[in-house]
Amino acid sequence: MEWGCIKCGEEIPQDREFCTGCEEIQFRKIGGLLYIPFVGLIISAISYLLNINESFKAIIENYRSIDINAKVFFISSLTIYVVMFLFAAFILSQFLKRKKLLPNLYISFLIAIIITLSINTYTLYVLIPGVKIGYDELVPIFRSLISALIWIPYFTVSVRVKRTFIK
Incomplete structure (x- = not known):
């Protein structure tokens, strides 16, 4: 049985989907x-702008x-949002340019989201007396944690990621 490229039909080994020429175009x-x-990066950048x-x-x-404690909290939150927006915008630019550094940057971004959300929630609790941490404060942290648990392994082992960004 002959195996062929799914794009052009050229004969290829059984373990591949595309011939060399079509693979280069496909993963470009x-x-x-x-x-x-x-x-998700686009939504994150917009979300940080709104924040x-x-x-x-x-x-x-x-x-x-x-x-003064509330002022410190709001100014630190504003600083975190500005830094995370700039980080998201930088990663988006690297994503579009398909830079080799992108997988590590994206993993760092996912970890940074969890850390900054945790720090922001903790400073809210510490700096503003009487504030109770509940569902609305904790769900974004857990959502980000679940997202990281999905995307970090994908960006470390995916063939698609390696062929698109690492080459």
């Missing part, structure tokens, strides 16, 4: 499951009426 672009983290806006608005509107 983002495809497969890589669309999900790409869209920057909300934090800045809260600081401006309430600066004189809140105590």
